[in-house]
Amino acid sequence: MDTISSSDSDAQRGRRRLTASIKQSLRALSIQLSLLNHQVGAHLGLNDVDLDCLDLIARHGPLSPSALAQRAGLHPATVTGVLDRLERGGWVARGRDPSDRRAVVVRAVRNRNPELMRLYAGMSSSMNEICAGYADAELEVLADFLRRTADAGRSATDKLAGD
DSSP: OOOHHHHHHHHHHHHHHHHHHHHHHHHHHHHOOOOOOOOHHHTOOOHHHHHHHHHHHHOOOOHHHHHHHHHHTOOOHHHHHHHHHHHHSSSSEEEETEEEEEEEEEEGGGGGHHHHHHHHHHHHHHHHHHHTSSSHHHHHHHHHHHHHHOOOOOOHHHHHHHO
16 A cells, blocks of 8 residues: 555656646746747837737737727726837727727738748747647647646736736
C-alpha cells in the first residue's frame, strides 16, 4: 500500500510540476508577444494600447467606440484619443452605423493589412513550422487549451475591471 500512495504522491508532484511549467511558459509567451507587439507598434508609430485597439477593431469590428472601450477595458475618453490617433494614421475609419444612422462605428482600413502582415511574418512563419510538427489531433488539443486559457484570461480581466 505504501508503494501505491508513494506512486500517487509522485504522480501528483509530477502533475503539479507540469502545471507550473505550463503557467511559466504561458507567462513567458505573454511577455514575448508583448515585446513583439511593442516592436511592431514602434515600426508603425503606434503605442501598445493603440495597437491593441486596432487588433480588437480588426477582429471584432466594426465596433462602436463604447463597445471598443468595453472590450479593451478602457475609459471612453481614452478610447476617443486612441481612435483619433488611429484615424489620423489611416488605420481606422469612423462612419455611421447602417442599422442606426445616429450611431458611429469604427472599421479597420483593410489596405493597411499588408504592413501589419509583413511585420508579423517572422512570427507567423515560425508558428507554421511549429504547428507542422504536431499531428492534427494534437493541434486540436492545443487549440482547445489556448481557447480555454484565453477565455479564463478574459474572465479574470472582466472580474478585475468590475472591482
